Amino acid sequence: MKKKKIAIVATGGTIAGSGAAGKTTNYEAGTISVDEVLASIPDIRDRVEIVLDNLFSVDSNEIDDQRWLILAEHINKLADQQDIDGIVVTHGTDTMEETSYFLNLTVNTLKPVVLTGAMRPATATSADGPFNLYQAICLACHGESYNRGVLALFSNTIYSGRDIEKVNNFKIDAFDQRSLGCLGYMQDQEVYFYTQTSKIHTIKSRFNKRIDSIKSVAIAFYYSGADAKILYDLASDHEGIVIAGSGSGNYSQAWLKAIEELSEKGTIFVRSSRISQGIVFDDEIFDPHHLCISSNTLSPQKARVLLMLALTQTHDRDEIREIFLQY
Numbered sequence: 001m002k003k004k005k006i007a008i009v010a011t012g013g014t015i016a017g018s019g020a021a022g023k024t025t026n027y028e029a030g031t032i033s034v035d036e037v038l039a040s041i042p043d044i045r046d047r048v049e050i051v052l053d054n055l056f057s058v059d060s061n062e063i064d065d066q067r068w069l070i071l072a073e074h075i076n077k078l079a080d081q082q083d084i085d086g087i088v089v090t091h092g093t094d095t096m097e098e099t100s101y102f103l104n105l106t107v108n109t110l111k112p113v114v115l116t117g118a119m120r121p122a123t124a125t126s127a128d129g130p131f132n133l134y135q136a137i138c139l140a141c142h143g144e145s146y147n148r149g150v151l152a153l154f155s156n157t158i159y160s161g162r163d164i165e166k167v168n169n170f171k172i173d174a175f176d177q178r179s180l181g182c183l184g185y186m187q188d189q190e191v192y193f194y195t196q197t198s199k200i201h202t203i204k205s206r207f208n209k210r211i212d213s214i215k216s217v218a219i220a221f222y223y224s225g226a227d228a229k230i231l232y233d234l235a236s237d238h239e240g241i242v243i244a245g246s247g248s249g250n251y252s253q254a255w256l257k258a259i260e261e262l263s264e265k266g267t268i269f270v271r272s273s274r275i276s277q278g279i280v281f282d283d284e285i286f287d288p289h290h291l292c293i294s295s296n297t298l299s300p301q302k303a304r305v306l307l308m309l310a311l312t313q314t315h316d317r318d319e320i321r322e323i324f325l326q327y
């Protein structure tokens with residue numbers, strides 16, 4: 001049988017990190033080539049044709065909107081090549097949840113696009129990178145991975161790029177999907193899908209055409225006694241603000257007053273929650289005039305990604321509200 005051809009786009013992160021031999025902490029992310037990680041996966045090049053593309057070598061905290069645009073365009077170009085069957089993106093775990101959602105909205109292909117990374121550097125004892133990369137390659141080769149949206153693979157578990165979140169900053173099983181579970185599991189190279197996202201992605205996304213720049217959106221974290229000045233300051237240089245509210249997307253009367261005044265001047269607000277479980281719906285008490293858009297199940301950082309893209313097309317609140325329901 002003809003070998004599948006997978007492009008690996010390396011962006012850095014701990015999977016390409018190195019430090020003191022054997023140690024799991026105090027290392028530098030993005031310092032070695034993914035080629036070295038591949039070398040520790042037995043026979044991989046005998047089974048799969050791999051093209052390796054070292055796009056960035058950075059800690060994922062250096063991934064910003066400019067790099068997102070470059071990455072999305074790069075993946076779209078690779079996906080257009082007929083002989084490429086799937087794409088794996090190696091990425092730092094810290095901001096993987098934002099990049100995976102951005103790509104889920106902007107990549108225009110049915111072909112599998114799978115993000116993976118590692119919690120331990122390549123030089124650690126029992127580094128988790130090689131196994132995650134191995135499974136991500138197998139997932140990208142698998143027929144059932146087509147048209148599922150951007151995927152992420154970590155610790156035998158298949159996640160949706162829309163819903164994956166980093167939930168542990170220490171353990172190697174660091175990801176989850178809130179109460180939405182996961183899309184499936186892997187046992188070595190075997191793929192077992194059980195569910196799929198019902199939200200719009202990739203080939204059906206209204207954001208999958210070339211984008212030159214995205215809009216500035218900030219996140220305002222609400223805490224007891226938080227000064228409403230935070231909102232006025234942020235509104236001076238951002239078109240949109242995502243509120244990471246308490247509970248179900250809540251805040252003080254002072255924040256409500258600021259939201260009302262700033263909305264009048266054109267700032268677009270999204271209400272999300274600093275709580276990682278649950279859903280944020282429209283609310284008569286905290287948003288009596290329906291000025292805010294509810295994030296639904298999106299975390300503040302994912303809601304920011306969607307609002308940045310939505311603002312490239314419209315400033316109409318009702319249209320953006322609809323986008324938040326669909327994506």
Ligand code: ASP
Pocket residue numbers: 012013014015029058059060061091092093094095117118119120
């Ligand atoms: N700081 C690293 C990064 O996000 C953490 C990791 O990859 O696990 O690049």
